[in-house]
Amino acid sequence: MSLLVSSRFDREADLVLFEGDCLRLLPDIPDGSVRLVVTSPPYNLGKSYESKLELDEYIVQQRAVIEQCVRVLHPQGSICWQVGNYVDNGEIVPLDIVLYPIFASLGLHLRNRIVWHFGHGLHASRRFSGRYEVILWFTKSDDYVFNLDAVRVPQKYPSKKYFKGSKRGQLSCNPLGKNPSDVWEIPNVKANHVEKTIHPCQFPIELIERLVLAMTNEGDWVLDPFLGVGTTAIAALAHSRRAIGAEIMPEYVRLARERVRQAEEGKLRVRPMERPVYDPAAPHQNLPPQTLSIGAAPRAVQPTLLDASTPYTPPEVGE
Numbered sequence: 616m617s618l619l620v621s622s623r624f625d626r627e628a629d630l631v632l633f634e635g636d637c638l639r640l641l642p643d644i645p646d647g648s649v650r651l652v653v654t655s656p657p658y659n660l661g662k663s664y665e666s667k668l669e670l671d672e673y674i675v676q677q678r679a680v681i682e683q684c685v686r687v688l689h690p691q692g693s694i695c696w697q698v699g700n701y702v703d704n705g706e707i708v709p710l711d712i713v714l715y716p717i718f719a720s721l722g723l724h725l726r727n728r729i730v731w732h733f734g735h736g737l738h739a740s741r742r743f744s745g746r747y748e749v750i751l752w753f754t755k756s757d758d759y760v761f762n763l764d765a766v767r768v769p770q771k772y773p774s775k776k777y778f779k780g781s782k783r784g785q786l787s788c789n790p791l792g793k794n795p796s797d798v799w800e801i802p803n804v805k806a807n808h809v810e811k812t813i814h815p816c817q818f819p820i821e822l823i824e825r826l827v828l829a830m831t832n833e834g835d836w837v838l839d840p841f842l843g844v845g846t847t848a849i850a851a852l853a854h855s856r857r858a859i860g861a862e863i864m865p866e867y868v869r870l871a872r873e874r875v876r877q878a879e880e881g882k883l884r885v886r887p888m889e890r891p892v893y894d895p896a897a898p899h900q901n902l903p904p905q906t907l908s909i910g911a912a913p914r915a916v917q918p919t920l921l922d923a924s925t926p927y928t929p930p931e932v933g934e
C-alpha cells in the first residue's frame with residue numbers, strides 16, 4: 616500500500632510534508648494529537664538556512680514554536696529537543712540551558728538529558744573540540760509511553776550468571792539486552808556517512824529510530840517542526856508511525872520527498888541501528904549499510920486523538 620502524502624495537515628495522511636514556516640502549519644494540528652515531537656531547531660549560527668538573531672530574539676522565536684508543540688502534544692506524549700551550542704565571538708552558550716526554562720514554564724517534565732556523543736566535527740584551536748550535543752527529553756505528564764524493551768542494546772557479558780545465593784546459575788542480566796543509558800555514541804552525518812545529503816546538519820536516522828521506538832506506538836503521529844531533509848519522517852514511517860514535518864527551504868523539502876520515495880521503493884541506504892561504532896582494531900564487527908523500506912501505517916491502528924470534550928487528568932503514578 617503506498618503512502619498518503621499531504622502538503623497540509625490531514626488526519627488521514629501517513630505523511631504531512633509542509634513547505635514553509637512551521638508556525639503556519641502548527642495551528643492546523645489538533646490539540647493533544649501528537650505522541651512525539653522530535654526536532655533539531657536552527658542553532659542561530661548563521662548557517663545557510665538561517666539569519667543570525669540576537670539571542671533574546673532567538674529565544675522568543677523558539678518559545679512561539681515550543682508553545683504550539685506543547686499544545687499539540689498528547690497527554691502521554693514526549694518532546695525531544697536536540698541542541699548544541701550557540702557560539703558568539705568564541706564563547707559558547709549551551710542552548711539546552713537557555714531553552715530549558717521555556718519547557719519548565721509550560722509544565723513539562725524533564726526525563727533525561729541525553730548526551731549524544733560523536734567522533735567528528737570542527738577542530739578547535741582555542742578550546743577543546745566539541746564532540747557531543749544533547750537531547751532534552753520532556754514528557755507532558757507522569758503517565759507516558761516508554762517502550763524500553765524495544766530499544767535495549769546488547770549486554771557486554773550476555774551469558775554472565777549469578778555465582779552464589781538463591782539465583783546461582785541464573786542469568787544475572789536481562790536477556791533482552793540492557794538499557795541504552797543516557798549517553799549515546801552514534802556517528803554524526805559527515806561526508807562519508809551513507810545517509811549524507813547536501814544538508815549541513817541532518818540527523819542520523821538511527822538516532823531518531825531509537826526515540827520513535829521508545830516513545831511511540833504504531834499508528835502514532837510524530838512531528839518535526841524543523842524537518843530538514845526529512846530524517847524524522849523516515850524514522851517514523853520505517854516503524855509504522857505517521858509523520859508531520861515543516862521545512863522552510865524548498866530544496867530540503869524536495870530532498871525529503873525524494874528520500875521518502877526512495878525508502879518507499881526499498882532503496883534508501885542507511886546505517887543500521889545495530890552497527891557498532893567503527894573500531895579499527897575490530898573491523899570485522901562492521902555491518903554494511905542496509906536499505907530501508909517503508910509503507911503506510913497499519914490502517915487498523917488509528918492515531919490517538921484527544922477527545923476535546925473529555926478533560927484529561929493524568930493518573931497518579933509513583934517514581
Ligand SMILES: C[S@@+](CC[C@H](N)C(=O)[O-])C[C@H]1O[C@@H](n2cnc3c(N)ncnc32)[C@H](O)[C@@H]1O
Pocket residue numbers: 635636637638654655656657658664665814816817818819840841842843844845846847861862863864867
Ligand atoms: C538543524 S536543521 C534540521 C535538520 C534535520 N534534523 C534533518 O535531519 O535534516 C534545522 C532546519 O530547520 C529549517 N528551518 C529554519 N527555520 C524554520 C521555520 N521557521 N520553519 C520550518 N523550518 C525551518 C532549516 O531550513 C533547517 O533545515
